[in-house]
Amino acid sequence: MVSRIKLGAVAAAATLLGGFGVAQPAQASGNSTKDLTTSVTLAGVLRHLVAFQAIAKLNGDTRASGTPGYTRSADYVATLMRAAGYQVTRQPFPFNFCSDDASSFTQNTPTPTAYVDQVDYDVLDCSGNGTATGAVVPVDLQLTTPNTSTSGCEAGDFVGVSGNIALIQRGGCGFGVKATNAQAAGATGVIIMNQGDTTGPDRQDLFLGTLGGPVGIPAVAVSYPQGVAFAGTAGLTVTISADTVAEVRQTENVIAESRYGNADNVVMTGAHLDSVPEGPGINDNGTGSAGILEVALQARNLKSKNKLRFAWWGAEEANLVGSTFYVNSLSEAEHAKIKLYLNFDMIGSPNYTFGVYDGDDSDATGAGPGPAGSAQIEQVFQRFFATRKQATAASDFTGRSDYGPFIGTGIPAGGLFTGAEVEKTADDVAKWGGLAGVAYDPCYHEACDSFTPERDGADKAVYAQLRKKYKLVGNVNTFALDTNADAVATAVGTFAQDISSIPPRPAPAGTALARVSGTSGHGLVE
Incomplete structure (x- = not known):
């Protein structure tokens, strides 16, 4: 992608209010992964972040599930996806607000x-x-x-x-x-x-x-x-x-499915749409939501061999409730059709790392490997970052995001994560630049996770230093977001046409699919 944009230009393009009439960049011109990746631009992703910020601003500065800001965010996503020709379902469920x-x-x-x-x-x-x-x-x-x-x-x-x-x-x-x-x-x-x-x-x-x-x-x-x-x-x-x-309040997931592809071979991509109540959640997880939204819009006419399904999860911040509800709602047959799951949660952290979920547990720390096929998903991302000459970090399957219910029921998963509250190390700085001793996202779960972090309570000295190191748009590192959005498109495009690297999944032992509980979200439960 090319990073030649100004925030003002994006804001002008994102005429989101009323009927959400947002100008569409040119869609992918062909069926190849390269075509899809080229069509996904930083400007295209940022226009959705501008929309999310505006929605939050009009709704108490939050997009948390169970609030009007979340409902309006779901409206925005569902409207654009329907207009792009996807079959859209809004799945309601109760949760603890x-x-x-x-x-x-x-x-x-x-x-x-x-x-x-x-x-x-x-x-x-x-x-x-x-x-x-x-x-x-x-x-x-x-x-x-x-x-x-x-x-x-x-x-x-x-x-x-x-x-x-x-x-x-x-x-x-x-x-x-x-x-x-x-x-x-x-x-x-x-x-x-x-x-x-x-x-x-x-x-x-x-x-x-x-x-x-x-x-x-x-x-x-x-x-x-x-x-x-x-x-x-x-x-x-x-x-x-x-x-x-x-x-207890009500919220919803937004699920969108492509017109093309074998319905028995579903390639699923997801990101949580909700913020925490404290702020608009522009990095967490506006970046993941905007990234997969732009990829989906650019892929709207992709004649894929496999069915593409995109999900924007509700109530992730309340314990992965939306993704858990979805997985538990699947019949055994529908569960078997999902061949893999790609998760994108915080892909533009201002003091970023390029984290790739460690599907094969090559790092040998924390949780073990993901289900069979997770290592092959990881390899797709590793090849992408190698072509960009970018180092990666092994991101452990800690259960802190929406891949949890999928891997918990045997579906292989992978994805990206640029870091949250953990502080960057000197070794990290040698790989990706930035500031050692400062969190990957200094505004994690705070009001300053916005387009105006300093105005919203961020440490001005820290952000002044970060801006000397990187190009930021609000609380988002544009290089990290730009690169990761290409990685999202590459993975979606790759598996849209070919899932032969993913081994067949054995049928569940019993007659009913095992149900999973919400695990942790970003806020840990144990």
Whole structure:
């Protein structure tokens, strides 16, 4: 793709309001993967991001599922896909809507201290509303190697917590199980510390977590070192105050299928359309949604051998609810027709890495390989980045995005990820440039994930440094987005015509397809 655009020109092209009459760039001129990749331009992708930003602006600065901003985003996608000739289905489902509007967390004794939201603590998604004050009571903590914690997973763990604040360690079961058990034992509030079972930042630092469903008492997350400090402080009392909403709402997935291709061989591509309630979600996941939308529009007349199916998932940020609902709704026969799934979640992070899902587990860390065929999907992406002379990073199948329900039921998957809250390393900088010690996306899950990050609360000094290193449009790195959109088109175009590299999938052992539960989304559940 060619990166010769100005944001103003894109905004002028994106006359999205009313009937969403957006000017269409020229479509792919032929059936080859190269034709499709060439037709997908940065300008084409950015016009959809402009639309998403405008939708958020008109709807409380959010596109979260269960809000008008999400419904309007779904309208935008569905309208364009129908106009392009796709068969569009809008699949409704209920989910737990949770938001955090304000909070405070203070140490009362022995040393009065005010903790900083998003720095010292984070309100767990679906936390209860209200204020809790009391002594901090450690619950079955394991603070020596190997820290194999099951803290809070059993009702018997909660000794002396009634009327107090339970300090619980991550590990062994879901955060929601721990918080629910604490509430049942009479705790008035919950602090969940990271596990500390490795030295990695994901097990040491402050984490963003979700309880998975409404819990009736205030609940916050802290880092492992902070939790250890709390556990070692005699006479510790704290106050947790959370202004939250937790209720059941309706939302939907948008599913679009091509006119051409063998309906028994479905190549499925997806991205979550929802943002978090805190912001418009221009990188997370406006970039993935816009990327697959532009690829789909350019492929609208592609006479593919295999059926193309595109999905924009709802309620990913609430625990992969939309993609899980979809997979669980499939009959055994329909499930078998999906030969592979491609997932694109955050493909334009400002301080990016080129992450490719590690289908063959060549990195040998974290989760194992994906289902048979995942390695072959990874190879398509690796070949693409090799032609662009770009290094890649192995992105683990952690279950933090919508591929989770697919690989959980045996469908091979792959995709791209440019990074979220984890900090870039010096080795990363040697590969992709940027800033070491700064998150891949410094505005991850914040209001500043927008076209005007500094105005919306981003660290101005950090973004000034990033702009010296890269060309950014708002909270999006244009080179990363440009390159990854080409990678999306290359993968879709490749598998649209040929899935011979994907091995046949054995039939399920039983008479019914195993159902999967929502796993984690970007906010972890365990």
